[in-house]
Amino acid sequence: MFRQISRRWKQYRYRFVPWVATNINESAPRIVPSVYEDKIVADAEVEKCLLSLLTAFHKSGKQHATLTAKHVEHTKLMLGECGFSIKRRPSLLENGGRGVFVASGHVRPGSVVAVYPGMVYHPWEPVFWVSLANSFLFRCADGVHIDGKDTGLSKMMYNSCSKRDSVHGKLMCDTTWLTETPVNPLAVGQYVNNQSNKYEANVAYQEFDISSDFPVELRQYIPNTEARLHQDMEHTFYNRLLRVVVLVSLRDITVGEEIFSTYYTIVQKDKSVS
Template structure:
């Protein structure tokens, strides 16, 4: 019994340690091969924000169009059921899905299920509540391996359970503009309307499984269509947060074929 508990704790620790700053600091030299290096902050982005916006808009417009028509999750004349993944394949040329990772200790992972992801494509989004550096997150961060830290100290809580889930739903309801939804809450379920919103389950790379995607910060521009914001899987924790909404996307470092699992670098060194 005791041995079983220790084994479970060991598995959880192996998954969590890459987000534990003291461990990272002590082991950074040992993990040199799996670190991502950039010379300066301005070079951290692999593709321009305009390209990220373009990819998101292509997908979101198809999702919105089909939702308005009432095609999702209903039987159509072709005999096939349209889904968010069909919309993703139609607009981006590939699909991703969450399932059991190839890593024995990792639990869930994210795989390319259809098509080919070209280099430089926006592959996934990291959903969650956005916290500015001065906002409290202590309670939400307890036993939470899904807190992502941006270069400027902004945090994204991508946990879809417990207190984090309640906080996100509360903030999303607060920002609603009458009948218009300003963020997506479906990523908290097993069937997200935005199929990109599974980035929190992408596992860390290793010497055996090198990174094929990287994180990229993306600030939603003011020109982003009002009606398509319903598919953004992020919401500000503070009701009066200044500036554009921060999102984090995952961008492909090379071509990725169907059947491949996505792997990222959990931390980046900026020189």
């Protein structure tokens, strides 16, 4: 029992703000001048990458195929469009659980490597219950949280909200990231492990807001939706920005390498930690 608790704590502590604050030197945070300068690549490049890849998925002709067939086909399309593909498998880190690896191809610097999927909670929305024993709760610089846990209450909440936002029976977000074969192979960012003394970060998180004019037919591949626990009936997802977090490569990453990030960033000007 103690060994199991210890293993869970080692995975969770990098998400526990008091531990982060008292162990800041151990964790090698990423430091940026301000929230506005925390961009590895321009937002326009992120949008261009997503549009190109998701359009290829939509045109693949696999709309009525099985989930596994879609995953396999879309992974091949990702290799063709992006020059690489990724997959989950046991991490190189001790007690690291599963990690994300470059399965084929070659990742160039400034590439969108993965997307952090999950439910988006605004700062005024409670996250206490979903945060319990949850090592997949990502906090953005502005207090927005993304819950990337794919089991338990988090999974149930996401599935419920995805159905709430459906239009004419069509989902406006992707729910397959909750399975082992997501139709969007990028949607495994929550499994990227924190860097260590042996393995330095080769990607960094970048916040990106999807605008209201993002093609509706491509939203089914976006693995994020808003909780909107206090529904504003005057505003729908059509005229709202949707927060998405992408993982962008900091250097060349070759086939077989595990992807590592740093779990938090120090923003110097406003002294916030995300």
